Amino acid sequence: MNRREALGHLSAGIALSLLPSGSLLAAEPRTLVVNPYTGIDWERVGHHRASLHMHTLQSDGYQMVDEVVGSYRRAGYSILALTDHDCFQPNLHVRPKELPAEKASPYPKEPRPKGYPANPTWPWTDYGTASPAEHGMVGIQANELTYRHHINSFFCDYGVWYHKTGKEAPYGGIVDANGKEVWEDDQIAGVRACNGLAVLNHPGVEDKRPWWVRQSLDWYVERFRNHPAECLVGMEVTNCAPQRRQYDEGLWDQLLARFMPHRPVWGFGTDDMHHLDKARQSFTTFFLENPTTDKVRQAMLAGAFSFSVSTRNVNFQEDPVKLDQMPVLKSVTVDEAKGTIALAAADCDEVRWISAPASLEPTADYKTSDSPWPCGQVVQVGDTLDYRQTAGIGTYVRAELIRESDGHTHRTFTSPFGFATA
Ligand SMILES: [Zn+2]
Numbered sequence: 001m002n003r004r005e006a007l008g009h010l011s012a013g014i015a016l017s018l019l020p021s022g023s024l025l026a027a028e029p030r031t032l033v034v035n036p037y038t039g040i041d042w043e044r045v046g047h048h049r050a051s052l053h054m055h056t057l058q059s060d061g062y063q064m065v066d067e068v069v070g071s072y073r074r075a076g077y078s079i080l081a082l083t084d085h086d087c088f089q090p091n092l093h094v095r096p097k098e099l100p101a102e103k104a105s106p107y108p109k110e111p112r113p114k115g116y117p118a119n120p121t122w123p124w125t126d127y128g129t130a131s132p133a134e135h136g137m138v139g140i141q142a143n144e145l146t147y148r149h150h151i152n153s154f155f156c157d158y159g160v161w162y163h164k165t166g167k168e169a170p171y172g173g174i175v176d177a178n179g180k181e182v183w184e185d186d187q188i189a190g191v192r193a194c195n196g197l198a199v200l201n202h203p204g205v206e207d208k209r210p211w212w213v214r215q216s217l218d219w220y221v222e223r224f225r226n227h228p229a230e231c232l233v234g235m236e237v238t239n240c241a242p243q244r245r246q247y248d249e250g251l252w253d254q255l256l257a258r259f260m261p262h263r264p265v266w267g268f269g270t271d272d273m274h275h276l277d278k279a280r281q282s283f284t285t286f287f288l289e290n291p292t293t294d295k296v297r298q299a300m301l302a303g304a305f306s307f308s309v310s311t312r313n314v315n316f317q318e319d320p321v322k323l324d325q326m327p328v329l330k331s332v333t334v335d336e337a338k339g340t341i342a343l344a345a346a347d348c349d350e351v352r353w354i355s356a357p358a359s360l361e362p363t364a365d366y367k368t369s370d371s372p373w374p375c376g377q378v379v380q381v382g383d384t385l386d387y388r389q390t391a392g393i394g395t396y397v398r399a400e401l402i403r404e405s406d407g408h409t410h411r412t413f414t415s416p417f418g419f420a421t422a
């Protein structure tokens, strides 16, 4: 038996064992109403790797903007958002036993930009590097809002600096210049008011860290209810360390089960890079002919991307940068007459289709457990899904492309597809 046949047998075993008994259903009256990949010409598009969450010396990162941008460019990235924290002044780690004074960034130079130090690291040319166009990249104006739940803002200059409050970030009871308390809802509304997009960051960071407070499932439900998909586009799914993957992936499935198909919550893969020499391998891939800022924005709104994660870290200071080969989503073909979604994948051992969790009830304390809520269930294994004949599909399905090599697991996630049931 060759490797492919062996996987086929394995897949069949997994699929059958996961289906509920009596799973040979009559066709369900299920209509595909959300296909995030509509309109992509797979023959023409390029695969553009994006880093949508990264730090430099302009906040608590360890390298200059120029070195960060150059390293990601050498690694084949073409879309970058520098998301330095709005709550920090530059050079946080320039201090004895961390970084010597000569490593400090001299930027931004006088006159200080509007909003400093809460301003985004933007435009790049004010921070000692060439423009995105000169680098042959798309640069996105971005900021990590850090005073409460971390939120990445994109395509705008929103940021808050509450030094006056005199309280510890985060969750220190921050107030604005008029003394009014400022909450995440105010911040997301602020991003929306300046035409930006927002993403909720790394939900599963351990609660015991002094700068992080985990939030309940209901808290996330409220945020996605309170804010339209035109601004709050989704959440980070693969930012956290591998041991906490169930937290973020389970939260994503829990939200999808509640919100699809009427209000998609797109998932993003980011590495949250602070050190170039020990970064996670997690990124988002956009399928675009000629990427521009506006096309990236449209794709973020539509879910027209995939994201990938590896269990292995990477050193961006090596030349060449040795990124692992993640599974590649080559195309998505929907046949609504047959009721099928077919994926073509490369560098992939197995495709798993995942739908709603068995239960929407939390099963453990979200503050202390790294798997407090049930994850989505595998409903099918293989390149093609028959969404009318397959049991266990709720109002959405998403796929994971999986590849194992050298004891590490590399996964690529599709965005969710949404269904209406009659
Ligand atoms: Zn953060």
Ligand SMILES: [Zn+2]
Pocket (backbone or CB within 6 Å): 053, 054, 055, 083, 144, 272
């Ligand atoms: Zn960050």
